[in-house]
Amino acid sequence: MYYSMDETLGFALLSIVIIGLIISPSISSINADNHEIMSPREQMESGIDAEDVVCKSGLVLMVRSTNGAAACVKSSTSMKLSGAGWGDVIEATMEEKQEEEQMEEENHDKEIVLEEELSMGEQEQMDENSNQTIIQLEEEISAGEEDSLSDESTQEDVFTIGGIDLSMAAPVEGQDDAPITIIEFGDYQCPNCKQWFQKEKPSITSNHILSNTTKLYFVDAPWAGDDSSTAAEASYCADDQGKYMEYHSTLYNNQGGIQDGWANSDSLKQFAIELGLDSEMFDECLDSGKYSDRVSYNKEVATSNGVGGTPHFFIVGPDGIVKQITGPQPSVIFDVEIFKLGY
Incomplete structure (x- = not known):
């Protein structure tokens, strides 16, 4: 077609x-x-x-x-x-x-909610951790301040003459403002300490301490045994009742052999009775170990200053010059050293 x-x-x-x-x-x-x-x-x-x-x-x-x-x-x-x-x-x-799309949508929403909850939980945990950190920091700062205050307080409490810590020493003999200072490290069981106390110290007391030119501090150096430390503690218990020097003298005047029982707890309590002290108060003080730390402190002071035996003396002048004397030296040796210092 x-x-x-x-x-x-x-x-x-x-x-x-x-x-x-x-x-x-x-x-x-x-x-x-x-x-x-x-x-x-x-x-x-x-x-x-x-x-x-x-x-x-x-x-x-x-x-x-x-x-x-x-x-x-x-x-x-x-x-x-x-x-x-x-x-x-x-x-x-x-x-x-x-339905599947709706379920996916719901799951997606749940995931978002879960993420938000997790985020909120993490934030709460972070906040809690942050708060704990702040609290811990505040506690550390507070503790640091307390330590600092404690250190400052300790430094203020430390009393030294010639660089020697006398914070826990026995009560001073003589006037506080005396220009010359004698520091004696002694042990109540030490025979040489007893010898010096009985034969040489009386002259030093009359010639220098009573004339207000010299003052004397006794510091415990309990090397001879446990009874030496207990006797030192007992002297401070007597000091609580105003009888330190009397008890100090009693110990040296009644000295026996080293660790033979003359300075055990029972003997020390008997000395207190003989001095007319309140025996109940004295016994409680001694039995409680009230002054054990004080005696230990003085022992450390002795060690830190090179004290290896007793008696050991430091004579400190008004300008801070320090002279050492070891052993039970005659009082005339002290007279010479004090004279060199202008007194």
Whole structure:
């Protein structure tokens, strides 16, 4: 059959229009560069076969074998549904899809809430840690201040002459403002200390202490044994009742052998009775070890000043010059040293 040119062109245009009508839904559905991809249902309603439905990136197409429904799902979902009446690639129905999307939405919301709760919990923990750190810092500062105050208090309580700590020494003999100071380190069980006390000290007392040029401090250096320390403690218990010098003299005047019992607790209590002290008060003081720390402190002072034996003396002048005398030296030696200091 012969057609004219015009008829041929007309058939061609008509064919193009028909083809365009057929493929236009597919073109519009896959034009992902300029428009969103329609849902599988919208694509099928527009005339696209289930097998030709286009899914968004990351999703796979599944067609249900029972009713030919199409759906786009994640690969993980398709694997779970592969035995539920779908083809090799399966997705839920639209209702199921909506439920899945709703569940994903809810899970997403829960994740957000959980993250917020975790964040709040972390913040609370951080706040709690911060508060604990602040409290700890405040406690450390407070403790530091207390230590500092304690150190300052200790430094203020330390009393020295010639660099020798006399904070725990026995009561001074003589006037506090006497220009010359004699510091005696002694032991009540020391025979040489007894000798010096009985033979040399009386002259020093009359020539220098009573003339108000010299004062004397006695510091415990209990090297001879435990009874030496106990006797020193007892002397301070007597001092509580105003009888230090009397008790001090009694100890030297009643000295026996080293650790032979003359200075044990019972003997020391008997001395207190003989001096007319309140025995109950004295016994309680001695038995409690009230002055054990004081005696130990003085012993450390002796060691720190190089005292290795007793008696040991330091003579300190008004300008701080210190002269040492070791052993029970005659009183004349003290006279010479005091004279050198201008007195």
